[in-house]
Amino acid sequence: MKEIRVRFAPSPTGYLHVGGLRTALYNFLFARKNNGKFILRIEDTDRNRFVEGAVENLINSLKWCGLNYDEGPDVGGNFGPYMQSQRIELYKKYAEELINKGHAYYCFCKPERLQALREEQEKQKLPQVKYDKHCLNLSKEEIQRNLNDNKPFVIRLNVIPNQKIIFNDIIRGTVEFDSNNIDDQILIKSDGYPTYHMANVVDDHFMEISHVIRGEEWLSSTPKHILLYEFFNWEKPKFAHLPLLLNPDRSKLSKRQGDVAVEDYRAKGYLQQALVNFVALLGWNAGDDQEFYYMNELIEKFSLERVNKAGAVFDLQKLNWLNAEHLRKLDDKILLSMLKDFILTTPYSNLNYSDDKLLKIIESMKERVTFIHEFVNNCKYFYEPPKEYEQKSVEKNWKEDTHIHLIKFKVEIERIENPTKEDFEITFNKIVGELNIGKGKLIHPLRLAVTGQSTGPGIFDILAILGKDEVVKRIEKAIQDLNQSK
RNA sequence: GGCCCUAUCGUCUAAUGGUUAGGACAUCGCCCUUUCACGGCGGUAAUAUGGGUUCGAAUCCCGUUAGGGUCACCA
Numbered sequence: 001m002k003e004i005r006v007r008f009a010p011s012p013t014g015y016l017h018v019g020g021l022r023t024a025l026y027n028f029l030f031a032r033k034n035n036g037k038f039i040l041r042i043e044d045t046d047r048n049r050f051v052e053g054a055v056e057n058l059i060n061s062l063k064w065c066g067l068n069y070d071e072g073p074d075v076g077g078n079f080g081p082y083m084q085s086q087r088i089e090l091y092k093k094y095a096e097e098l099i100n101k102g103h104a105y106y107c108f109c110k111p112e113r114l115q116a117l118r119e120e121q122e123k124q125k126l127p128q129v130k131y132d133k134h135c136l137n138l139s140k141e142e143i144q145r146n147l148n149d150n151k152p153f154v155i156r157l158n159v160i161p162n163q164k165i166i167f168n169d170i171i172r173g174t175v176e177f178d179s180n181n182i183d184d185q186i187l188i189k190s191d192g193y194p195t196y197h198m199a200n201v202v203d204d205h206f207m208e209i210s211h212v213i214r215g216e217e218w219l220s221s222t223p224k225h226i227l228l229y230e231f232f233n234w235e236k237p238k239f240a241h242l243p244l245l246l247n248p249d250r251s252k253l254s255k256r257q258g259d260v261a262v263e264d265y266r267a268k269g270y271l272q273q274a275l276v277n278f279v280a281l282l283g284w285n286a287g288d289d290q291e292f293y294y295m296n297e298l299i300e301k302f303s304l305e306r307v308n309k310a311g312a313v314f315d316l317q318k319l320n321w322l323n324a325e326h327l328r329k330l331d332d333k334i335l336l337s338m339l340k341d342f343i344l345t346t347p348y349s350n351l352n353y354s355d356d357k358l359l360k361i362i363e364s365m366k367e368r369v370t371f372i373h374e375f376v377n378n379c380k381y382f383y384e385p386p387k388e389y390e391q392k393s394v395e396k397n398w399k400e401d402t403h404i405h406l407i408k409f410k411v412e413i414e415r416i417e418n419p420t421k422e423d424f425e426i427t428f429n430k431i432v433g434e435l436n437i438g439k440g441k442l443i444h445p446l447r448l449a450v451t452g453q454s455t456g457p458g459i460f461d462i463l464a465i466l467g468k469d470e471v472v473k474r475i476e477k478a479i480q481d482l483n484q485s486k
Numbered sequence: 487g488g489c490c491c492u493a494u495c496g497u498c499u500a501a502u503g504g505u506u507a508g509g510a511c512a513u514c515g516c517c518c519u520u521u522c523a524c525g526g527c528g529g530u531a532a533u534a535u536g537g538g539u540u541c542g543a544a545u546c547c548c549g550u551u552a553g554g555g556u557c558a559c560c561a
Contacts (some may be wrong), residue, residue: 011561046560111559127488128557154559172491181489181557189559196561220490220556243492243554250553278498281510285499289509308499311554315497318511328524367524393521440520447521455522 004036005210008062008069009200011043012054015261016061018314019215019245019253022279026242027213028067029280029302036210040072041203042083045193055083061262065272066295071207079207084199091194094202094232095155095187103231104187107135107156108146131156131184155188157197157227165223170211170240170304177223185224197221201228204237213240213304216311240304243283244311253314269371271330274323282312292325324370335362338372346376348383360465364457379456382465385474386452393454394482397444403479405435405442406449410475413468421464428460449478 008024010016016024031038040062042055059074071077081087098104114131121129136158138146146153163179187198194202204212219241229236247257259265265275277293286301293301327335336358343349361382365375376383409431416423428446432439447459450471456462463471 009561013561043561049560114559125487130557152559175490177490183557186559191559193559195559200561215555216491217555217561223490241491246554248497252554281498283498287500289500291498291510310492312499313497315511318498321511365523368522438520443520453522457522458519459521 002210003208004031004034005039005208006031006036006213007039007041007204007207007209008067009041009043009203009214010058011046011049012051012058013049014051014054014057015263016058017253017260018262018265018275018279019260021061021065021067021262021275022245022282023213023215023242024062024067025065025276025280026284026302026304026307028069029298030211030213030304031070032299033302037070038067039077039079039207039209040069040082041207042073042085043196043199044083044085045196045199047191047193057263061266064266065262065276084194084203087199087203088192088194090206091188091198091202092192095194095198098157098187098228098231099155101231103158104155105136105158106138106143106146106153107131107184107186108138108151108153109135128181129183133158133184136184152190154186154190156184157187157224159184159227165226167222167226167236167239169219169222170238171243171307172219172241172309175219175222177220179223179227182223182227197224197228201225201232201234205229205232205234209237211238211240211304213242216241216244240307243308245282246311246313248313248315250311250313258314258316269373270319270323271326274319274326277326278319278322282314283308292322320370327369327372328366332359332362332366335366335372335375339375342372343376346383348376351383353383357465360461364461364465368457379451381451381453381456381462385470385477386450389448389452389478389482390454393444393448397448397454398482399441399445402441402445403483405431405437406445406475406479408435409442409446410472414472416468419464419468421460424463425460446475449482450474 006027008020008027010020010024028038030036040059042058044050044055055073059072062069069075071079071082073080073082095104099106109131113134117132118129135156159179159182161180165177165179165182167175169175185197186195188194203209222239222241226236245253247253249257251257253260259268262275266272273294276295276298280293280298280302281291284302284307287306290297330338336355339358339362343351343353361375361379365379369375369378409428412427412431413419413424416427419427428439428442432442435442443459444454447456447462448454450462450466466474
């Protein structure tokens with residue numbers, strides 16, 4: 001059997017769109033699953049849209065997601081170059097071949113004529129605006145004269161009318177188009193660069209791409225590509241058009257309604273494992289109930305046949321859930337290094353906490369966070385004394401005699417050298433026993449005093465992590481602040 | 487508007503002619519826990535619509551409706 005070769009072929013717009021990520025991922029999974037090759041090709045044939053650093057950025061995002069390619073602009077390969085801007089001569093050569101065969105022709109029409117034509121056709125309420133094949137009738141001599149005069153030209157595909165163009169899509173089945181609805185597409189622009197259609201077909205052929213897996217927005221231009229393959233007499237790849245990713249209002253996923261760039265999600269603290277896992281499930285499932293996947297499991301189970309046809313809404317809540325799931329499965333040592341990296345970006349960067357202390361924070365918070373940054377932002381009391389006290393909890397838990405209970409607890413704690421979690425708990429039980437009060441009467445004020453909050457890990461974990469001196473200080477401060485304000 | 491694609495809980499989806507239409511996220515309730523979370527148990531919630539075909543339709547066919555894509559010297 002022929003080797004499976006697939007490609008991700010983005011145009012460098014400046015960032016990797018999550019829809020692009022999903023396309024890249026399915027290509028990658030399909031290649032890995034079938035022991036094929038995954039290729040990155042950059043479609044940079046629009047000189048007007050050149051963005052500085054866009055390719056580097058794209059590659060960064062791809063690699064961050066673990067989508068390593070076998071061939072590409074920065075890794076090389078036997079089918080390069082992998083930047084279309086470096087393959088211009090190839091496209092020209094094959095466009096000329098098409099002209100010689102009568103399947104394409106020079107067009108010297110000025111933009112003004114095209115504009116007028118378009119307006120005229122719209123005025124006539126024609127179902128579709130199409131080029132009128134005006135330049136197809138130019139004589140050989142005329143064409144040669146125009147070329148000699150250096151008149152600007154484009155090369156157009158010569159579509160034959162009244163033909164059915166039928167192809168099979170792996171995801172959608174048989175799709176049929178009428179050639180009457182297909183315009184004489186420009187293949188080579190007046191600046192000598194190819195359009196998408198030309199470059200794409202030529203490259204897919206010479207890069208020996210076996211399966212074209214791309215977004216549904218390409219479905220309606222596929223007949224043009226089919227025509228090209230047929231005119232060249234080249235073997236066609238198999239096609240698979242993926243359903244689109246949608247906004248919550250079911251329009252095509254767009255910047256206006258949230259983040260679309262992979263780097264945005266990275267910056268917000270999403271794990272690459274979670275993003276990949278989530279995006280994989282938008283439009284595909286293995287047919288079982290598994291939803292939590294690592295990359296290797298996705299590779300094992302992926303198949304194009306199980307890709308859905310309908311568009312999928314990008315639902316942040318489910319992504320958040322998956323992020324929390326993946327975070328919890330991460331080894332504490334890895335979480336530690338991620339947390340340290342994050343702390344560097346906060347005002348607490350000079351605290352120099354020991355790994356041991358941070359590990360304890362991680363352990364106590366792990367079940368309570370969705371993002372790494374929450375190991376800091378949801379429990380700032382581990383890093384600094386509370387600046388304020390949650391009002392609702394103060395009202396509910398800070399009573400007339402609360403400070404008396406807390407002082408008794410504090411005094412008792414002060415006597416112990418290096419109290420452990422158990423010491424705190426034993427002392428606590430002793431005090432509530434002596435005072436003959438319910439545990440809640442002390443536990444909630446204590447939490448409020450040392451954290452300023454009403455939620456968080458077990459109180460004795462917090463006390464142990466904070467340590468005796470800090471606990472004592474915070475109790476004193478809380479009594480001062482809260483009794484005063486009452 | 488022409489052409490093309492699509493249609494199961496709010497969302498992601500399972501069920502490829504016979505199921506009380508299943509799971510997950512979200513949501514609600516209970517349990518666990520004197521906090522919050524995690525976890526466990528349970529609830530609300532879907533086959534867009536009208537016709538066929540069939541003993542039997544979410545599933546096959548046709549129409550309607552709705553949504554999306556595409557109609558550039560952008561990809």
